Amino acid sequence: MAVQSTLRHSAAEKAAELDVGDGGRDATLSANRDVVIHTTKNLTFEAHRRLFLNPPRVSGLREGSVPGEQTRAGLNLAFLHQFLSLMSIMIPRWNSKEAGILLSHSAFLMLRTYMSLVVARLDGEIVRDLVTGNGKLFLWGIVKWCGIGSVASYTNATIKYLESKVSIAFRTRLTRYIHDLYLNDNLNYYKLSNLDGGVGHGADQFITQDLTQFCSSAAGLYSSLGKPFVDLCVFNYQLYQSLGPVAFVGLMSNYLLTANILRRLSPPFGKLKAVEGRKEGDFRSLHARLIANAEEIAFYGGSEMEKVFLNREFKSLKQFMEGIYMLKIRYNILEDFILKYSWSAYGYLLSALPVFFPAWGGLGGAMEMKDSAKGSRERSRMQDFITNKRLMLSLADAGGRMMYSIKDLSELAGYTSRVYTLISTMHRVHADSYQIRDGAAELYSLADVQGTTQKGFDGVRFENVPIVAPGLWPQGGEQLLDDLSMIVRPGEHLLISGPNGVGKSAISRVLAGSWPVYRGLVSRPKSTGEDGIMFLPQRPYLSIGTLRDQVIYPDGEVDMRSKRKSENDLKEILNAARLGYLPDREGGWDTRKEWKDVLSGGEKQRMGFARVLYHEPKFAVIDEGTSAVSSDVEGLLYETCKEHGITLITISTRASLKKYHTYNLVLGSGEQGNEWEFDRIGTDREKMQVEKEIQELRKQLGQVEQWKERRAQLEAELADVWTDRGEFLDAPEYLEREANATVDEVESVSEDTTAQK
Missing domain, CATH: 1.10.287 (Helix Hairpins)
Incomplete structure (x- = not known):
């Protein structure tokens, strides 16, 4: 059953979370409205996998691969396949909310076309009554004009509103789909940038910027293509009735000729947009890198060098953007002249056919030959000319927007390629679908994973597992340790020691599933957290939220309440972690701060132990978790964890921690430093x-x-x-x-x- 989250929005009630019956969360903010969110099912991912990893050959994409960063984006079959694949996510069913919004949008677009036709006829009638001096009909025409204008104004505003609704609906579908594929138990968010590398510096640029631009461009293109297409069909039919087949053939010839000219002279906007997105992402990643490493750069005094890096990247981006603008200026000059002026002149020539060549003028020419009276013929000629002129202008506007849409379509191809690349890469990571078409895979590459991970084992076991630092796909990894074999049962605490760089933290990454098991068997408890296994990383992580959230992470308050734990229990946990003073010092459990800046290094590490005591897992893997803690407090923390029945697997270089453990895994032995020794602490050999x-x-x-x-x-x-x-x-x-x-x-x-x- 899909996990369901219900969000009720209100400014009157304080946020609270309640548990729902199907295992999801119901975040209650008020009782005013409900927004039901269903997570994407695995069956949906499996059904979509063939679209993103097994595209048809006619699309030009290779099976089992994803478009690389250098893939050329353009108006071709590959773009069509990519766009339709994304549409299957944005509009999953014919009766979905997105389909309803599109249907409403289409109805208003057709209504706007009908309003344009009515306005064209009314314009001709008003001019006719003005020329003939019929004041009564003239005033009545003005009244009808104002009435139609109010309806047309409402229609135009609604079209823009529905276009925005379509854009946000598309973005909502894609964002939730990507988040479900990105953040799950398979650790795709880690593997995407650290193992696969298919999206370069990370997914943030794709999700926050490229996806937004794609949805806005797709929604805008529906309006810029949908309404002009309907206008072309309706207005061409009306002009065919009014001006005859000769004028209609002339119109069609003009469309084909100008479209061919503009297509041949149009720059590759799709490819340019894709390159622009990559350059924007590179520039953004440099700023993110500066923020993440600000302290280290400050110690080195590297501000000038970092400024050089930023200015150089921005200069490259600026020069590229200036080149795009120069191409757009040249293309816009040609485009405006053809669509606005040459089409208008051509329209005047076609409108004159009924007057100068009545036999070729359709109904207008027939009326020209039928009206024998000079005054009647002039009035009819004036009305028909104004009506046809209005239709011609509307038709020219529709054709112009169709031609403009070619450029927009090229830009959409660039955005489509970026978003499709992101989702394809995520599917590849999620399914571990790495295939080598030409030749054999490199040793210890992602296509050479032959090991197995067994979840549900009551302990931690490695059987002939080489510890390998993986390389970015398709490169092979570097072996750090030879085949590792050991077993840790409940109550048997393990200390992993050795010099730096020999693979101590690598063992925890393999055990957590962040790194692949290239050979052998890794067995571990099934769950992460309570009654399972928990990992304390070398660098403490403090989440966004209250002081309470720091202790119970990754649980939420609803999880804490469901476990029947209160703030008094959290207070006891903080006392055990020697952090009992924090609630009073920071202003209570509901205080929100930037905790990574508030807590000291030792407090951050003790907060990690507080989380372990809160979750009470069977096994806890602690990677240098006490490097900033005094030895006396360190001993108290370890003794407290052991009293709670937690089996400790510690990664540390401190020999003083041996007295809290049963076994010692020493890494870095041998001539090449890739051998290991696993012994019980206190044996004759150790003595x-x-x-x-x-x-x-x-x-x-x-x-x-x-x-x-x-x-x-x-x-x-x-x-x-x-x-x-x-x-x-x-x-x-x-x-x-x-x-x-x-x-x-x-x-x-x-x-x-x-x-x-």
């Missing part, structure tokens, strides 16, 4: 290693006297430096403290090692 460390420390202690003598020599040599007006001064206190601290540190390490033995 021998400790004895070896003690011997090395004793050798260092034997050099203490030499270090003291050397310090005395340095003090004597630098005695002249520490003088003021000839008076001898003692060395600064910090030098004395540093020298004594060096000796004390060596002695302390020796004592700790002996005690551990």
